[in-house]
Amino acid sequence: MSDMEDLYQDIILDHHKRPRNYRLLRPCTHEADGRNPLCGDELHVTLRVEGDRLAEIGFEANGCAISRASASLMTEVVKGRRLIEIPALRDRVTGMLKGGDGAHEPSLEEDGDLAAIAGVRRFPARIKCATLAWHTLDAALAGKGEVSTEAED
């Protein structure tokens, strides 16, 4: 498999071309803007939290295939989950992206389509594209209106 096919697997290309949950929820209970100023990726994530569950999620993106597909995959994985489960899911994805020692090796059984995102790890310049959606989800849940991959903390 070529590097390109590894990075842009069918799953990624499919989610890029036909993103799931690609709409803004109105009304919503939480929302945030995510930006990756290095490449100009912009993401808007809206949530509807009911009780301890993430009942609905929708997003719109102006960005690259990786950031869009990653956001689309994320929405499928987190929708309907209990809020308490979300940090572990996020860590699972960031662990897959890290690679190297101690990295989480993705498997189709455990990770489903999310495993496709692991191809990004051989392209260090693109890892932030893949993590942007998860940072934006974090920011929305934390009540922060915006997040940037490059801003000082």
Add this chain to the structure above:
Amino acid sequence: MSATLVDMSVARATAPSAEAPPFPVDRLRPDFPILSRQVRGKPLVYLDNAATSQKPQVVLDEMVRYYSETNANIHRGVHYLSEAATEAYDQARATVARFIGAPDPREVIFVRGATEAINLVAHGYAAARLREGDEVVVSALEHHANLIPWQEACRRTGAKLRIIPCFDNGELDIEAYRSLLNERTRLVAVTWISNALGTVVPVADIIRIAKERSIPVLIDACQAVPHLPVDVASLGADFIVWSGHKVFGPTGIGVLWGRAALLEPLPPYQTGGDMIDHVTYERATYRGLPERFEAGTPHMGGAIGLATACSYVAALDRPALIAHEHQLVERACAGLVTVPGLRLVGTAKDRAGVVSFVVDGVHPHDLGTFLDADGVAIRAGHHCAQPLMRRLGITGTARASFAFYNTPAEVDRLVASVRRAVDFFAP
């Protein structure tokens, strides 16, 4: 050491003739060792020259030679090597001064790069020149390096930053520029060639109009020096800044050229060793130009590498080089516009070195990654010009940028790879 630097007086480009020989790109490419390497299993096509250029072997050799034969700290040394290093550093300054037609080498300040040069001038202006209500003029095309130092200088002093607008094609609105100038304008700071779009700004007009009101002009020449001959004496600007690494020299060295009459009233940007005259525990007096603005041990190795690069460029046939690069840009534009959904960004009449473009439905970063797998190195994103991108209604572009060592065959590989990428990503 000094004897190895090419004498630039014999290296100036000659006038073009009808029968001018073609630019000898095939003969020059072997001078750049990196150009023969492979990346990702493909021969490298390096089209990211506006970000940084590659280095000819002679530059690398001279730097190794300096460090292996001459290295010592300069000034005040009473031993042989220190004298030799001082001589080499001074020679490098003289060579760089000749390269840009600067009559007085004292007006050439070695800095880390254009960013530091602009910060130096902006810092000095904020301290000594700008008052509340004064104005500084920059253009809509500026790289962040020629925007943010002025934002800060204005913020500190209460001065106002005024922006020369550009048209959709990337040309500056010269009439609007004229009307921006007034009795409170203290400085005009403008790029010569847009790093994002390749627009060649009519700096001669910019300078002439400012001079009607005796307003000093700073020119960011980073993208101009690799492509155009620069002659500060005839240009008439007051400050010219550029980075060595974009002109086939090493990183970490750049040039601020400024008129002594304008540099001397500015306070030092940094203080410390080498820039002082007399020091007590309570106070110090400072040296004159150029040492006043070169606190600390300078980048001798970098200055020598840069001077070698300047000599290398000066020995090239400039008219043939310009014609060759023009042909590369034209070929790239002609090929790229045939790709479905592709739009060139920046179509100014006068352009150099850069072709910027966007493709419907394909993000520039995905294009960049796809091209990389074909061995084609381009840049994707906002090119350190976020306000310009916003002005043009986009978040970024894909940018191919050329140097004289690029070939028409490389342009064809660029176009073919872009075409395949668009097929791959198209919805």
